[in-house]
Amino acid sequence: MTDRTLPSEAPRILRCGATALLxxxxxxxxxxxxxxxxxxSPIDGVVEMVSAFRTLLVRYDSVVVTEQRLRELLxxxxxxxxxxxxxxxxxxxxxxxxxxxxxxxxxxxTGLGVAGVIREHTGQVWTSAFCGFSPGFSYLVAPSRxxxxxxxTNSRTLVPAGSVGLAAGFSGxxxxxxxxxxxxxxxxxxxxxxxxxxxxxLAPAGTLVRFVDAGQ
Amino acid sequence: xxxxRVLRVGLFASIQDRGRFGYxxxxxGSAGYADRGSAALANRMVGNPAGAxxxxxxLGGFEIEATGAVILAVTGAMCDVxxxxxxxxxxxxxxVLEVISLNASQRLQLGAPSRGLRNYIxxxxxxxxxxxxxxxxxxxLAKLGPEPLTAGAVLPVGTDAVSWPIVxxxxxxxxxxxxxxxxxxxxxxxDWFTADSLDLLVxxxxxxxxxxxxxxxxxxxxxxxxxxxxxxxxxxxVETGSLQVPREGFPVLFLADHPVTxxxxxxxxxxPASVDRAAQLRPGDLVRFGLVGG
Numbered sequence: 001m002t003d004r005t006l007p008s009e010a011p012r013i014l015r016c017g018a019t020a021l022l023x024x025x026x027x028x029x030x031x032x033x034x035x036x037x038x039x040x041s042p043i044d045g046v047v048e049m050v051s052a053f054r055t056l057l058v059r060y061d062s063v064v065v066t067e068q069r070l071r072e073l074l075x076x077x078x079x080x081x082x083x084x085x086x087x088x089x090x091x092x093x094x095x096x097x098x099x100x101x102x103x104x105x106x107x108x109x110t111g112l113g114v115a116g117v118i119r120e121h122t123g124q125v126w127t128s129a130f131c132g133f134s135p136g137f138s139y140l141v142a143p144s145r146x147x148x149x150x151x152x153t154n155s156r157t158l159v160p161a162g163s164v165g166l167a168a169g170f171s172g173x174x175x176x177x178x179x180x181x182x183x184x185x186x187x188x189x190x191x192x193x194x195x196x197x198x199x200x201x202l203a204p205a206g207t208l209v210r211f212v213d214a215g216q
Numbered sequence: 217x218x219x220x221r222v223l224r225v226g227l228f229a230s231i232q233d234r235g236r237f238g239y240x241x242x243x244x245g246s247a248g249y250a251d252r253g254s255a256a257l258a259n260r261m262v263g264n265p266a267g268a269x270x271x272x273x274x275l276g277g278f279e280i281e282a283t284g285a286v287i288l289a290v291t292g293a294m295c296d297v298x299x300x301x302x303x304x305x306x307x308x309x310x311x312v313l314e315v316i317s318l319n320a321s322q323r324l325q326l327g328a329p330s331r332g333l334r335n336y337i338x339x340x341x342x343x344x345x346x347x348x349x350x351x352x353x354x355x356x357l358a359k360l361g362p363e364p365l366t367a368g369a370v371l372p373v374g375t376d377a378v379s380w381p382i383v384x385x386x387x388x389x390x391x392x393x394x395x396x397x398x399x400x401x402x403x404x405x406x407d408w409f410t411a412d413s414l415d416l417l418v419x420x421x422x423x424x425x426x427x428x429x430x431x432x433x434x435x436x437x438x439x440x441x442x443x444x445x446x447x448x449x450x451x452x453x454v455e456t457g458s459l460q461v462p463r464e465g466f467p468v469l470f471l472a473d474h475p476v477t478x479x480x481x482x483x484x485x486x487x488p489a490s491v492d493r494a495a496q497l498r499p500g501d502l503v504r505f506g507l508v509g510g
Binding site: 052 | 238239241243244402403405453454457458475476485486487488509
């Protein structure tokens with residue numbers, strides 16, 4: 001073990017029926033590290049993986065690999081958490097008009113002021129940690145924790161498509177209008193999901209994203 | 217090549233195949249046949265590969281007309297199957313689980329099922345509509361795929377058959393009137409519930425509520441399941457067949473169109489064969505769960 005290995009104990013591996021195992025890790029960084037490792041060194045019989053906040057769901061074909069054998073292989077995988085996200089060349093830019101309904105309250109609760117919130121949001125590179133909730137909805141993370149705000153206590157019944165929000169250390173853009181509980185700080189015309197391009201998602205897991213202030 | 221023209225749709229009908237895989241990183245689920253066993257059987261009966269595109273019909277009331285000679289099979293729920301001539305005049309009766317030959321201008325009608333929910337209609341050669349992101353499945357949650365069927369839709373028949381039918385009919389499964397038993401494997405989050413919860417889950421009848429569709433089935437029972445942990449878990453990937461339990465304590469069973477991640481703890485997951493059985497349950501049906509897998 002080098003001095004850059006994860007400090008935690010072996011991850012819990014939980015059974016999800018006859019078709020998947022859920023690997024529970026201590027942090028999002030650990031999930032991303034494990035996922036990158038398994039992408040680079042695939043286990044025969046693993047058919048799909050779903051990353052999330054603290055877990056990696058590993059779906060498998062029991063004809064190719066048994067649950068027992070897959071547990072062993074996953075337990076033996078101790079990837080090094082180097083950084084969040086792949087060293088990718090392309091950064092997707094998302095222009096944002098910063099006029100969200102919750103911008104003022106986020107400015108106050110973070111102590112940054114409106115200009116400070118915009119500076120934090122646009123001043124760092126975000127990484128798509130995983131998608132979920134709806135097609136094209138990427139959970140974006142960034143190195144700084146200064147924009148970490150709680151979800152709204154009351155969800156909105158309708159958040160318009162293109163709304164840019166913050167919650168629980170993540171930023172995200174709503175691909176279509178839906179109910180939602182994130183703090184809305186702005187909006188974008190860019191579509192997070194479109195069948196007119198391949199891949200249809202703008203920021204699948206692993207994509208680097210930068211927000212740009214589109215002005216008033 | 218012949219086509220199938222849709223003359224009538226009852227409650228709902230869509231095209232489904234094995235599903236759309238590899239897009240969970242974009243938040244897109246797999247969709248596909250709700251009752252995979254019945255769909256695969258229909259395909260095998262007509263000589264298709266098991267994963268070919270078929271029509272999935274909910275609660276019958278469906279009618280198509282062939283524009284050329286075709287071979288079909290209907291599986292799934294028990295319903296009347298009737299064949300008519302071009303003028304709609306009754307020609308002959310058929311049945312679920314029979315291999316059916318239609319000539320040009322003949323029509324096939326499915327009545328409302330007396331038991332079960334979904335029928336699968338396979339045509340030899342497959343249904344050759346344009347795939348979307350690699351699959352011909354309609355995803356009712358993402359609203360993606362070949363459009364759901366309406367009267368007037370024209371379905372091209374493909375050339376994907378791998379063999380010819382080798383039987384005329386398949387024996388129907390034995391059934392009785394007892395609530396079907398659905399096999400479940402405990403976890404991943406059974407430890408989020410009180411110690412008696414698994415006993416409760418297998419010890420009472422659950423009823424299928426009308427709040428049920430291809431995304432999931434809401435179940436009701438006499439006694440709710442109680443959490444041993446107060447806060448909500450962070451969202452995580454979920455499997456088809458998961459019994460996800462919201463605050464109120466009554467499970468939602470995730471079916472083919474379930475979202476990629478879920479925010480409530482999953483107490484147990486159905487075996488794949490039990491998922492297929494569950495996909496045939498109608499509102500008002502009772503079920504019992506049985507623990508397997510140790």
